[in-house]
Amino acid sequence: MDLNERKLKVLQAIIRDFVTTAEPVGSRTLSKKYDLGVSAATIRNEMSDLEDMGLLTHPHTSAGRVPSEKAYRLYVNEMMKKTELSPEQKDMIAGKLRENVAELDKTIEHAANILSEITNLTAFAMTPNQDQDTLKFIDLLPVDKRTVVLMIVSESGKVSNQALRMKSEYDEDALRILSKSMTYTYKGKTLSEALTLDIIKSFHTDIEAMNKLAQDIMPDFMKTLEDMLNVNLYMEGMTNIFNLPEYNDIERAKMFMEMLGKKEAFTKKLISRDDGLLITIGDENKDESMKDCSLITATYHIDGKMVGKLGVIGPTRMRYSEITSVIEYLTDNISNAFKLTGGNDDED
Amino acid sequence: MDLNERKLKVLQAIIRDFVTTAEPVGSRTLSKKYDLGVSAATIRNEMSDLEDMGLLTHPHTSAGRVPSEKAYRLYVNEMMKKTELSPEQKDMIAGKLRENVAELDKTIEHAANILSEITNLTAFAMTPNQDQDTLKFIDLLPVDKRTVVLMIVSESGKVSNQALRMKSEYDEDALRILSKSMTYTYKGKTLSEALTLDIIKSFHTDIEAMNKLAQDIMPDFMKTLEDMLNVNLYMEGMTNIFNLPEYNDIERAKMFMEMLGKKEAFTKKLISRDDGLLITIGDENKDESMKDCSLITATYHIDGKMVGKLGVIGPTRMRYSEITSVIEYLTDNISNAFKLTGGNDDED
DNA sequence: GTTAGCACTCGGACATAAAGAGTGCTAACA
DNA sequence: TGTTAGCACTCTTTATGTCCGAGTGCTAAC
Numbered sequence: 001m002d003l004n005e006r007k008l009k010v011l012q013a014i015i016r017d018f019v020t021t022a023e024p025v026g027s028r029t030l031s032k033k034y035d036l037g038v039s040a041a042t043i044r045n046e047m048s049d050l051e052d053m054g055l056l057t058h059p060h061t062s063a064g065r066v067p068s069e070k071a072y073r074l075y076v077n078e079m080m081k082k083t084e085l086s087p088e089q090k091d092m093i094a095g096k097l098r099e100n101v102a103e104l105d106k107t108i109e110h111a112a113n114i115l116s117e118i119t120n121l122t123a124f125a126m127t128p129n130q131d132q133d134t135l136k137f138i139d140l141l142p143v144d145k146r147t148v149v150l151m152i153v154s155e156s157g158k159v160s161n162q163a164l165r166m167k168s169e170y171d172e173d174a175l176r177i178l179s180k181s182m183t184y185t186y187k188g189k190t191l192s193e194a195l196t197l198d199i200i201k202s203f204h205t206d207i208e209a210m211n212k213l214a215q216d217i218m219p220d221f222m223k224t225l226e227d228m229l230n231v232n233l234y235m236e237g238m239t240n241i242f243n244l245p246e247y248n249d250i251e252r253a254k255m256f257m258e259m260l261g262k263k264e265a266f267t268k269k270l271i272s273r274d275d276g277l278l279i280t281i282g283d284e285n286k287d288e289s290m291k292d293c294s295l296i297t298a299t300y301h302i303d304g305k306m307v308g309k310l311g312v313i314g315p316t317r318m319r320y321s322e323i324t325s326v327i328e329y330l331t332d333n334i335s336n337a338f339k340l341t342g343g344n345d346d347e348d
Numbered sequence: 349m350d351l352n353e354r355k356l357k358v359l360q361a362i363i364r365d366f367v368t369t370a371e372p373v374g375s376r377t378l379s380k381k382y383d384l385g386v387s388a389a390t391i392r393n394e395m396s397d398l399e400d401m402g403l404l405t406h407p408h409t410s411a412g413r414v415p416s417e418k419a420y421r422l423y424v425n426e427m428m429k430k431t432e433l434s435p436e437q438k439d440m441i442a443g444k445l446r447e448n449v450a451e452l453d454k455t456i457e458h459a460a461n462i463l464s465e466i467t468n469l470t471a472f473a474m475t476p477n478q479d480q481d482t483l484k485f486i487d488l489l490p491v492d493k494r495t496v497v498l499m500i501v502s503e504s505g506k507v508s509n510q511a512l513r514m515k516s517e518y519d520e521d522a523l524r525i526l527s528k529s530m531t532y533t534y535k536g537k538t539l540s541e542a543l544t545l546d547i548i549k550s551f552h553t554d555i556e557a558m559n560k561l562a563q564d565i566m567p568d569f570m571k572t573l574e575d576m577l578n579v580n581l582y583m584e585g586m587t588n589i590f591n592l593p594e595y596n597d598i599e600r601a602k603m604f605m606e607m608l609g610k611k612e613a614f615t616k617k618l619i620s621r622d623d624g625l626l627i628t629i630g631d632e633n634k635d636e637s638m639k640d641c642s643l644i645t646a647t648y649h650i651d652g653k654m655v656g657k658l659g660v661i662g663p664t665r666m667r668y669s670e671i672t673s674v675i676e677y678l679t680d681n682i683s684n685a686f687k688l689t690g691g692n693d694d695e696d
Numbered sequence: 697g698t699t700a701g702c703a704c705t706c707g708g709a710c711a712t713a714a715a716g717a718g719t720g721c722t723a724a725c726a
Numbered sequence: 727t728g729t730t731a732g733c734a735c736t737c738t739t740t741a742t743g744t745c746c747g748a749g750t751g752c753t754a755a756c
Binding site: 019023025069072073076081082084085089090093094097107108109111112114115116117118121122123124126136137139142143146149151153159161199227231234235236238239240242244245248250253260261266267270279281282283284294308310311312313314316317318319320321322323324325326327330333334343 | 366367370380400416417420421423428429430431432433437438440441442445455456457459460461462463464465466467468469470471472475484485487489490491492495501505507546580581582583584585587588589590593594596597598601602605606608609614615618619627630631632642656657658659660661662664665666667668669670671672673674675677678680681689690
């Protein structure tokens, strides 16, 4: 059987229609909606042929046709034309991408965001494979008598750092020289190579001075400070709700997921809550989108003053007792772990 | 009406039953399952009273009773006993929390994870409000003739950094002094205070040396390198699928969300894909959990060599054309933005 | 005050029927 | 020979009716 011009036209129309409506498309619909110049009966014949060729499927006898995967493949390979983006879309994309040029990760994150916004699908973006990235710069920063921050900068501009707790007090000058010698050793090596290398010692001398550099740096410094003011919100187990019978209703599940998806709003709500163990049930959460939920939050303390929150959200039907116990145990553990006084202590 | 001992017992039994079964509970069930020492008829009377008191509801005439929010409130305030955690649970919690003691953020993230695992609900954890946190240490690190990394460390141990692009070449020594003077100025100030402050200049002298410090630092250095090898995966718009008719089926929606929830597996899958624009449709994705999905990925390049990926996942029914256009435009933009040769160039 | 008994109510499951959409075949037409 | 019209047939969806079980509420007896 030949895949002639008309068959292709019909197939394309079916794909186009199905992609927008998600409903199996019938011959009559097709002849009415798209100007194919032939009657529904003719289209039926063509459709039948296309089905024989494996390009269409039939959910059941009296349903319309649905494109098969083979049809999509054909469409993608041969028939598809590029859609030209609208100027607004281009502006939007270029604009958003330009926001954080200095930071690769941020840019990639923005890309995922843009993509999902435009396509209305789930989108993702992955940072580059760092295998090929080489080291550029290593530094060891004295923070504390026993704390050092290790910082590594790669050629691509990726910055990574980690706070280190030293076993004993260390010599600041030694630290400085060590970092120089490490940079000297690792510079230009890929991360993988660096992992197999051992350190070589070397020396260098410092000098000092100062100029109007401050004016250049202050805006960014301020911006960084502001970033640090933000709190992070980690969310886990969102899909757990699918196992609850009350969320068998797709509408409810959707509402729930969307409520949690609005991280800023949710974070705000958490921040505004009182400290200590707090349980709010159903309507007590003024929020309309939470009226069928209970929210349990508790606060933990870092060095006695700063507080963070953690908790649980679920249907009003929940194991309050068990859950509050877990939460209290968790907050206690965290508060203890971050007591300034503490060495590493306690239980088994 | 009096809320006597027996009424409380009945209410507690109802709450207990409903919390585990999610089904309205009737008088007969109650008298059989729980040893209340009275007949179903008596329980019915008590239930009727409890309903009058607003503690139970009645979805419809011939259904069992459901605890009202007021009942939960009563339960939480007065009747609830603490559940003692099992030793295994305690071990698990303490163990996981101890994994990354040095890093507050990681610990909090773990907390959310634990909580969700134990409660089978959606859990969250928020890092502390940084309002009270004070600055401890500021450094400016020369990376490039025109690139500096600004690093800020707070009293709580939070580390934040940002790569800065300078307008002109700068003096390294000046940079060093500036960072000292900034530390001097801002140390001990809260973040909010610091935002209102202006910088004061001051001097300090450096010396040099070196010792066996290296041995202390190497393990952490290696670990940090390994961390940097990991790629990040950003996911956006996951709830978009709820707007698609094919995901009106709760089972499918669940499978989809769970597949994406497994970030490591998904990342792996992405890494293993070929470079360039790649479209896989339905069964072409060998993965069972993706057999009804199409996956479109494309690669972008950083400085011509390193590659990252981004793309879209959705039902086989998707706007291939439009989407590939968006993706190509995105990858081009990213690749251009991170060309080493480039100043800031091009389009409007 | 407690219990047993019984009529009544309501939702869910199931079967049946009717409507609607679409196909497939045949025969007529250009 | 390709195209079209017509019609019987199929299958899904929706509405309707019936039955069953779970549960209540009331009354009368203990």
